[in-house]
Amino acid sequence: MIAWKQRKVREVTDRYDNLRIPVAANLRVSGTTPYYGANGIQDYVDGYTHDGEFILVAEDGANDLKNYPVRCVKGRIWVNNHAHVLQGKYDSADNKFLACAISQADIESLLVGGGRAKLNAENLMDMNLLLPNKAEQIRIGKYFAQLDHLITLHQRKIDKLKNLKKAMLEKMFPKKGSVIPEIRFNGFANAWEQRKLGDMGSTFTGLSGKTKEDFGHGDAQFITYMNVFSNPVANLEMTEAVEIDAKQNSVKKGDVFFTTSSETPEEVGMSCVMPENKNNIYLNSFCFGYRPTEKFDLDYLAYVLRADSFRKEMTFLAQGISRYNISKNKVMEVSIPIPNLEEQTMVGRYFSILNNLITLHQRKLDMLKKLKSACLSEMFI
Template identity: 65%
Template structure:
């Protein structure tokens, strides 16, 4: 009964009911090796190309542009349309045997020496093959083949013994086309997201004065006043939990009335309240200076330095653990908190933090360094306009990020259910 169930995927297109064959890869094609007999001097020039390891590792369908130069060599095996490439080793068993299908017809294209190739001798829809080999059911089989301790390897002979699902070609084409369209949509959203992030970086370069200037390169109409430079400590208070008050992990609670925020709880400028821990009331009340409220700006001081978040939507008392500064604007009437957040979240602080940090492997951003961080300030009305523009971009970026994540989760679910 169990073997019979394994021949039917959980989710299918309408009109397909036949069981899927389970066939060995080695019975349907042959393997070939990547580049051999080469030295370092042979690469980086020549009229031939080779498909890189990262090209194979990164995507179920190889990118024809991610190739590198090598001299033409008749002794090497030229790859063909529909060939499958497999990585032979990795640092983890989860990443060994990653596959990618080549869908180009150009000549003098070889495979890198850290992968092996597979040429199907039976009819496969190439996109079906690409996504089937990346499906969870097949990836689990590759992980079981991984051998090693510090680095894991697979035997191509063992891979050729692997059983894979082979439906009729018409069903393969339906499945392959479906995943290709889904991947194309994901790629489109990735490009939109990358362009939005580039747009914001461009604005950050032009909306703030550079190299001691008092005027930015790009400005809203109606603003002409000089900008002034102030120290962060002039416009805000900075506080962090001192050593003797540091909390032990045993004091972290899974629920409670007093939230504990750490640097691991925020990313992309926001605090993820679903990941926080809680503390007892006495720990919350221990230091009022690190009690967090809406409008607080948080900056990491240890490990990943200069990571910034603006506290919003907080609906309960909250405090900080070690490793995070609590920054509060002194005079909200003249200084806009959203502007200061955007300025601190820009690359200026990260560059400053990395240059001024102390410590060996684990870096620290001391308070006596951060208080001198220079903040460029226009008048309040211009601060608000700048913050509105950058906040709007952030909201659009977040929206596209969420759409992309939903599509990636959707793909993950389909890969789980559409192969057996």
Template identity: 55%
Template sequence: MKSPKIRFKEFQNDWNSRILGEVCNKFDNLRIPIAENLRKKGNIPYYGANGIQDYVDGYTHDGEFVLIAEDGANDIKNYPVQYVNGKIWVNNHAHVLQGKNGILNNIFLNYSISSINFEPFLVGGGRAKLNASVMDNLTFRIPSDIKEQEKIGEFFRKIDGILDLENSRFKKLENFKKTMLDKLFVKDGADEPQIRLGSFKGEWNSRILGDIGETYCGLSGKNKDDFGHGNAKFVPYINIFQNSIVNLAKLEKIEIDKRQNSVKNGDIFFTTSSETPQEVAMSSVYLGNEENIYLNSFCFGFRPKEFLNSYFLAYFFRSHYFRDKVIPLAQGISRYNISKNKMMELKIRIPNDIKEQEAIGEFFRKMDGILEFSQKKITKLENIKKYLLNKMFM
């Protein structure tokens, strides 16, 4: 095959096989590392292996270039290719290439190199390396017509522009949610939140956490042979850690055991240990209705004794207000644990009006729906780009 599977119809010529070092100029000799304590802050982007490391005063390169990571972790994702145009500082962890004028378009080069799997060419251990000599001798195919290169390059730049826009929107939504998790719940020393939804007024009630619910333990008396089979299921630790509401599609199998505590709709699960204090007591609300569902042994359950809105609780226990209360309770050195008895002594403030609980819960539920839709859109665009990189290059 001498042309890619997908191409613009106005171009018919075969693609030529070329050696990278023959069609690119390399400017590695201009790279200069900067010790962090010697950096003078400025507005020039300072690039390393994994992108922009800092902004500094001064530059090593000025023009249109393609940067390829020289070394990084073994994960191939840590070997990004970056198109840059303008003044930049590049340290000694990124190769600096520039397509030869009239032979190789730099934007095309950026995406062409991005379609190559570097993994077979890496050498070394913990920080595998893409040697300059190996890179220079990479063989790849390019269109002989520079206009086809330009059109392909601009096509992928437009895709990246759409992706940048969607990622920016997603980040803004995430930040908005974080702000509202701070503003819609009462802070210590206050009687009501900074922002109220609708026409709700009045102080929130001060309650002791243990007075509004009871705790229970997760699975006990099990070994590794008990997991992965059976007609019952359990909620794994990672499901709770990652989700404010349990993902019912990611439960795991176990045998039915009537001695264990079965979970119920509306229960809240808390993780009991973590690697950092900031990650203790991460919570997740269970909204399923199946029988014979248990909780993993590294978490404990909390079952409200009175009617409280489950969606409100899902976001309340993930709010800055509650997290600021629970993090100081973490104890440990290499691994941190939390006492559920100490947690149950915490004083919290919640709305007395169930309607306000419902309004707050629904607000965040819709926010998460928008975020999920946005993330799916980004993933779909990334998959389309990946497919086209595979089909439009050789």
């Protein structure tokens, strides 16, 4: 086994910062060449500044100093003046390996300046790295390149599914003033009803009379604010402990939870549905509950309340300046579109499957990122 050797970055790379050209956004000519800044691709332009395989290292304006922006890129690129451009010397360094090695170095300790920390070229080129022989570098570099490729593929799948979900939330529910959705399943032609939430159920409050000492222990759980905000259907693993309290309102299957406030009007009135009955479970104090008296398909109910038309109603009702709030009485005045139960089930199942696919790819993506992080930690000391 051949020991790795310590080398300075300047010994194993050439720097091509002199070829960089910053171009203001309004002066860029649209094209197919990726335009790189400190944190990655900012635009696509005509022309190029560099052609080949390079390592880009943020010079200033990095958005994450702990996971400093370092990437290996290949082909024709345009680089502005916020990223250093390095290329490994052919006889001693592999670019993919170097990108990994530099990303694992303690770059934060080398930064200078205040709010906009800067990595000076001299500090970058004087950085010490441990390098194996080039053959081993190539094998390690290829391994991480394959991991990055898989990560990119899963991220693209997630993005496509999220875009599809966003589009369908707009098109599979009637817009305001309409009783027919733009897209619907074959075999359904009847107009949908528009009915006020307040005519189909009643509200209840979340936890009350509690202090911070009451939380974090006990045999009961409560649905957290972030659970409601993040999930159309409540995630029963996203609960926190609290003592059993018979004076509180217990939640049950089919209940809907609404957030009452947020920092932006677009995020007020986010909702989720309770998917099953569970003993001794409450709702957090920053949300209110809604208990329907009508029969709904629960998946349909979860997603009609996330549909574009309903979300616009919530944004319109939001009130505030630095923090926005919503009145539960106003929410109860809002109408939602309701097809027959059979069509509800079809629509609800469609969105449930779509959401499960997004979750599945997100889990795979998270696993790949953890694997990459673990391997980087083990391989680079």
